[in-house]
Amino acid sequence: xxxxxxxxxxxxxxxxxxxxxxxxxxxxxxxxxxxxxxxxxxxxxxxxxxxxxxxxxxxxxxxxxxxxxxxxxxxxxxxxxxxxxxxxxxxxxxxxxxxxxxxxxxxxxxxxxxxxxxxxxxxxxxxxxxxxxxxxxxxxxxxxxxxxxxxxxxxxxxxxxxxxxxxxxxxxxxxxxxxxxxxxxxxxxxxxxxxxxxxxxxxxxxxxxxxxxxxxxxxxxxxxxxxxxxxxxxxxxxxxxxxxxxxxxxxxxxxxxxxxxxxxxxxxxxxxxxxxxxxxx
Numbered sequence: 001x002x003x004x005x006x007x008x009x010x011x012x013x014x015x016x017x018x019x020x021x022x023x024x025x026x027x028x029x030x031x032x033x034x035x036x037x038x039x040x041x042x043x044x045x046x047x048x049x050x051x052x053x054x055x056x057x058x059x060x061x062x063x064x065x066x067x068x069x070x071x072x073x074x075x076x077x078x079x080x081x082x083x084x085x086x087x088x089x090x091x092x093x094x095x096x097x098x099x100x101x102x103x104x105x106x107x108x109x110x111x112x113x114x115x116x117x118x119x120x121x122x123x124x125x126x127x128x129x130x131x132x133x134x135x136x137x138x139x140x141x142x143x144x145x146x147x148x149x150x151x152x153x154x155x156x157x158x159x160x161x162x163x164x165x166x167x168x169x170x171x172x173x174x175x176x177x178x179x180x181x182x183x184x185x186x187x188x189x190x191x192x193x194x195x196x197x198x199x200x201x202x203x204x205x206x207x208x209x210x211x212x213x214x215x216x217x218x219x220x221x222x223x224x225x226x227x228x229x230x231x232x233x234x235x236x237x238x239x240x241x242x243x244x245x246x247x248x249x250x251x252x253x254x255x256x257x258x259x260x261x262x263x264x265x266x267x268x269x270x271x272x273x274x275x276x277x278x279x280x281x
Contacts, residue, residue, distance in 0.1 A: 011278075012042035012082070014101040016094050016126070019045075019064035022107025025139035027068045029271070030105040031075040033135075036175040039102055040080040043068050046090040061085045091125040098130035102278065108138040108262065108271070124257040128250070132278040133168065135242075136257060137271045150241040150269070152176065155225065156184040156200070161246040163200055165275045169244040170207070170218055172273070178241060179219040180207075183226070230260055237268040247276035 013034045017023045027043060034041040045061040065083045072081055086093045090110075098104045106123040127134040154169035156162040166182065173180040182204055207220035226232045229252060233243075245252055255261055256272050265272075 010037075010039050011100055011102045011132075012040040013037065014042045014044055014094070014097050014104045015068070016090070016104070016106040016122070017043050017045045017061075017064050017068045017083075018090070018107075018110050019060060019067075020107055020110055022109050022137065022139070023064075024068055024071045024107075026105045026107045026135075026137035027071050028075055029135070029137045029139060030103075031072055031077050031079055032175045033103055033105065034079045035077050036171060037102055040082055041072060042097075042101070043072075043081070043083040044094065044097055045083070045085050046093040047085060047087045048090060049088050058085060091122045091129075094122075094126045095129050095131070098126070098132045098134070099279070101132050103133050103135060104130055105135045105137055108136050108265070124262075127257045127272070127274045128247075128253060130274075130276070133273060133275045135271060135273045138265055138269060139271070140267075140269055150178055151181050151236070151239060152178045153181045153183060153236075153240050153243045155229070155243065155245045155249070155252065156182055156204075157225070157246070157249060158185070159246065159248045161248045161275070161277065163203075164277060165244055165246045166200065166204065168273065168275050169242075170220075172242055172244065173218045173220075176241065179221065182220065182222040183224070183232075184222060185225060229255060230264060233261070233264045233270070237265050237270045240268075240270045242271045242273055244273045244275055247274055 013030050015027045015030045017027065030041055043065055045065050047057040047061055069081060069083065072079065094104060104126060106126055108123055110122050123136045127136055152169050152173040154165055156165060169180055204222065207218065208222060243256065245256060247253060253274055
């Protein structure tokens with residue numbers, strides 16, 4: 001394990017740490033992201049500038065970061081690890097950190113969330129406003145591996161960003177040894193599903209055909225997008241490990257990361273990755 005403060009030319013995977021169990025689980029989940037992307041893992045604790053005793057908060061922040069570093073080390077993979085304490089509004093500072101990140105990972109529920117209306121408020125604000133993809137991690141156990149039948153689900157529509165959504169979902173499925181379910185629109189003449197354009201349809205159809213063979217890196221399946229994603233989540237959240245959705249569909253993103261989605265996913269291991277094209281500074 002190498003501890004560095006200079007990420008070099010490769011943008012890091014950033015994890016928001018706040019001392020909560022969910023943040024520790026987000027750090028553990030992010031290890032595969034950093035390894036798969038060949039990127040440093042950057043743990044960030046934001047001391048809320050509105051608190052009264054910043055010295056006490058900084059002591060707690062260092063303890064929380066130390067615990068998160070141990071959680072990362074327990075994953076047993078080589079990753080460049082760095083940590084940082086910032087001061088300000090937690091959501092705003094993580095959004096700012098996203099300018100130079102490949103991915104931001106946050107826990108679904110923070111340590112300081114209390115009232116039901118505030119649960120997950122930081123994660124949802126970051127997911128909707130960041131400059132790079134954001135993963136909201138929901139894990140009931142820190143180091144327990146998912147069985148191989150836990151799905152990665154990609155929601156594809158008719159916009160160009162669906163190319164990125166599909167690729168992100170394929171990467172996640174490969175890194176995590178999971179099957180991929182693509183939710184998209186009408187059947188195509190080739191027997192696959194019609195998606196954004198011919199290139200994306202061809203790519204998806206190729207993966208669907210490869211799934212029938214023995215050498216496929218990722219098992220890919222497809223179904224029509226349901227009229228109501230909430231209904232689908234209510235039925236399948238227990239067997240899904242990650243839903244990948246593009247930021248081009250803000251109403252669906254709000255549904256997944258807002259109160260309705262948090263309620264449906266609350267007792268599950270189903271995380272949400274909000275994909276957007278990374279804005280290079």
